[in-house]
Amino acid sequence: MLANIFSQDLPRSKVLTVILVVILAGLLATPFIFPGARSLNVGAKIAVFIVLAASYDLMLGYTGIVSFAHTMCFGIGAYGIGIASTQMGPTWTAMAVGVVAALLLSTVLALGISLFSLRVRAIFFAMITLAVAAAFMTMASQLSDWTGGEDGLNFKVPELISPAFSLSDEKFLGASLDGKLIAYYLVVVVSGGLFLLMLRIVNSPFGRVLMAIRDNDFRSEALGYRNVIYRSLSSVLAAVFATLAGILYALWLRYNGPGTTLSFDIMIDVLLIVVIGGMGTLYGAVVGSALFNIAQGYLQDLLKLAHGNIDTIPVIGALFHPDRWLFWLGLLFVLSIYFFPFGIVGKLRAGALARKPTAT
Amino acid sequence: MSNAGKVLSDAPILETRGLTVRFGGHVAVNAVSCAFHRGTLTAIVGPNGAGKTTYFNLISGQIPASAGEVFLFGENISHLPAPLRTRRGIGRAFQLTNLFPFLTVHENVRIAVQARANVGIKLFSLWNSRKDLIGKADAILEEIALAHQRNVPAMNLPHGDQRKLEVGMMLALEPEVFMFDEPTAGMSVDEVPVILDLIKRIKASGGKCILLVEHKMDVVRELADRIVVLHNGTLVADGAPAEVIASPVVQEAYLGVAQKTKEAAR
Ligand SMILES: Nc1ncnc2c1ncn2[C@@H]1O[C@H](COP(=O)(O)OP(=O)(O)OP(=O)(O)O)[C@@H](O)[C@H]1O
Ligand SMILES: [Mg+2]
Numbered sequence: 006m007l008a009n010i011f012s013q014d015l016p017r018s019k020v021l022t023v024i025l026v027v028i029l030a031g032l033l034a035t036p037f038i039f040p041g042a043r044s045l046n047v048g049a050k051i052a053v054f055i056v057l058a059a060s061y062d063l064m065l066g067y068t069g070i071v072s073f074a075h076t077m078c079f080g081i082g083a084y085g086i087g088i089a090s091t092q093m094g095p096t097w098t099a100m101a102v103g104v105v106a107a108l109l110l111s112t113v114l115a116l117g118i119s120l121f122s123l124r125v126r127a128i129f130f131a132m133i134t135l136a137v138a139a140a141f142m143t144m145a146s147q148l149s150d151w152t153g154g155e156d157g158l159n160f161k162v163p164e165l166i167s168p169a170f171s172l173s174d175e176k177f178l179g180a181s182l183d184g185k186l187i188a189y190y191l192v193v194v195v196s197g198g199l200f201l202l203m204l205r206i207v208n209s210p211f212g213r214v215l216m217a218i219r220d221n222d223f224r225s226e227a228l229g230y231r232n233v234i235y236r237s238l239s240s241v242l243a244a245v246f247a248t249l250a251g252i253l254y255a256l257w258l259r260y261n262g263p264g265t266t267l268s269f270d271i272m273i274d275v276l277l278i279v280v281i282g283g284m285g286t287l288y289g290a291v292v293g294s295a296l297f298n299i300a301q302g303y304l305q306d307l308l309k310l311a312h313g314n315i316d317t318i319p320v321i322g323a324l325f326h327p328d329r330w331l332f333w334l335g336l337l338f339v340l341s342i343y344f345f346p347f348g349i350v351g352k353l354r355a356g357a358l359a360r361k362p363t364a365t
Numbered sequence: 366m367s368n369a370g371k372v373l374s375d376a377p378i379l380e381t382r383g384l385t386v387r388f389g390g391h392v393a394v395n396a397v398s399c400a401f402h403r404g405t406l407t408a409i410v411g412p413n414g415a416g417k418t419t420y421f422n423l424i425s426g427q428i429p430a431s432a433g434e435v436f437l438f439g440e441n442i443s444h445l446p447a448p449l450r451t452r453r454g455i456g457r458a459f460q461l462t463n464l465f466p467f468l469t470v471h472e473n474v475r476i477a478v479q480a481r482a483n484v485g486i487k488l489f490s491l492w493n494s495r496k497d498l499i500g501k502a503d504a505i506l507e508e509i510a511l512a513h514q515r516n517v518p519a520m521n522l523p524h525g526d527q528r529k530l531e532v533g534m535m536l537a538l539e540p541e542v543f544m545f546d547e548p549t550a551g552m553s554v555d556e557v558p559v560i561l562d563l564i565k566r567i568k569a570s571g572g573k574c575i576l577l578v579e580h581k582m583d584v585v586r587e588l589a590d591r592i593v594v595l596h597n598g599t600l601v602a603d604g605a606p607a608e609v610i611a612s613p614v615v616q617e618a619y620l621g622v623a624q625k626t627k628e629a630a631r
Binding site: 202214226235 | 425427446447448449451452457459463464465466467468472475476477479480481484486487488489490491492493495534538
């Protein structure tokens with residue numbers, strides 16, 4: 006039963022299981038054990054980025070195709086909600102229109118790019134996605150009447166999930182029972198569901214064909230599979246899930262702008278999350294997203310703390326200056342890629358396998 | 366070729382007409398016309414670089430032909446890409462082992478079984494839930510004597526086992542035309558019989574058309590109903606094994622040379 010929910014693709018490592026349980030429990034309990042807007046933001050972002058990174062892994066890790074248009078779909082989802090809300094008002098109908106329109110646009114774009122370029126070569130696909138994503142970014146900032154340009158859009162969401170809504174004036178375990186809390190659980194629960202759905206897809210007969218194509222596309226064709234169909238479908242699915250992640254993110258932030266969902270910086274973040282977590286494992290997205298977002302959210306604080314104690318020592322003090330957080334993050338990543346070439350999940354699974362070599 | 370006058374039921378399963386491919390100025394396969402019939406094992410021999418593998422590639426669609434046509438069951442399939450030719454019954458085991466390195470032995474076969482079963486694009490069913498396909502893959506592992514390596518990633522197999530798996534994947538496709546490209550190359554002496562027995566069993570099951578590229582003349586003598594000799598991309602001899610092997614031209618120029626170089630190489 007539990008195994009089927011996880012599509013019979015269990016973590017296969019005790020340490021990994023513990024880490025995943027801690028992440029899940031942490032996400033679910035955050036409103037009560039770490040009350041405050043900041044920790045809720047980090048929690049929601051972890052959940053959204055699990056979906057975003059896992060959908061990227063579907064393409065990169067499972068199918069072996071590199072796309073730079075993934076955050077474009079993330080952005081389409083977020084703009085779908087933002088634009089629908091500003092144009093039609095913060096109703097559930099508007100949200101539904103935004104969701105449908107965003108999913109349609111992403112699907113059409115992903116399918117178009119795939120059919121146009123995947124016939125040729127996978128590397129051509131990467132270049133086309135780069136071009137389309139860049140064009141889309143320019144368009145988003147040009148159409149400022151709709152998108153708010155570089156400033157982005159502040160918008161309202163339906164009352165039930167907006168901070169103004171209150172379930173009760175009483176606080177429960179230190180958390181106010183308001184629309185923000187409902188929005189938080191909406192994001193976390195839907196993200197969890199989407200993750201399980203992706204886990205099912207990669208463990209379906211279709212998913213195994215994707216892995217076969219990734220491993221040896223010459224042989225998969227020779228066996229009778231038409232790679233272009235499978236690759237295109239994989240990229241469309243990835244686009245759909247990225248769009249859904251964008252929708253969740255917009256519902257949570259009630260803001261969207263180029264720097265929040267569309268930019269190449271986020272594309273790089275996603276790439277790092279997938280690679281550090283472990284490509285082609287899907288669980289890597291969970292571990293990577295938690296690690297990355299916690300680091301991004303709290304590394305600066307940690308450095309501030311350290312800096313306060315040693316700011317008198319010349320070079321070291323400067324090195325631990327809070328503004329250096331990006332440097333430390335970069336160092337962390339380089340080291341982790343060096344020590345875990347197959348990502349954290351790959352490392353943990355290999356370790357578990359080595360400890361009980363007979364149990365394959 | 367002496368097909369003329371034969372009854373319709375004996376029409377060739379596979380036929381190439383004037384099949385040609387040029388790589389730059391080099392003609393690797395030169396106007397090869399040949400028909401292959403049901404229940405026959407045809408050995409294709411010739412020295413290294415004769416164009417045997419390239420001829421296979423033209424038939425199964427891995428390389429587009431410069432000229433000429435391929436017919437399967439009388440239908441011109443020259444315009445079809447490789448996957449569609451496979452779906453129509455052309456099976457191929459490659460000379461250079463060609464596996465899915467990160468998938469297990471069982472998964473490699475299973476992918477092929479699934480291709481044959483034409484499961485289609487099932488997104489939400491579980492890979493592990495199709496017991497029929499799993500059982501079929503396991504049966505094939507028994508047949509190629511690889512059941513003990515079932516859950517090992519293909520890349521970790523020793524060379525001989527990789528060759529067996531290569532053949533197992535073709536078997537899983539249940540093709541009408543079996544194309545073996547030096548299936549026993551690089552195998553140890555005790556492993557070779559597994560493959561040879563398998564080929565014999567396919568042959569005995571009847572009705573299939575088998576093409577076998579093989580340098581070892583003892584194997585060819587044992588298995589072949591007919592021998593086709595390629596040299597510099599051209600078909601230079603075609604006939605019953607005894608005839609072809611005995612023909613002085615072939616003996617001198619090709620078979621002797623091919624055998625000697627192979628033997629010298631080991
Ligand atoms: N893709 C290609 N591009 C250019 N030349 C090629 C290509 N494939 C094969 N050739 C050339 O065509 C000729 C025939 O090669 P092929 O591999 O068909 O020989 P073969 O009969 O299978 O030899 P072997 O017994 O060594 O396997 C060789 O000269 C080879 O170099
Ligand atoms: Mg060859």
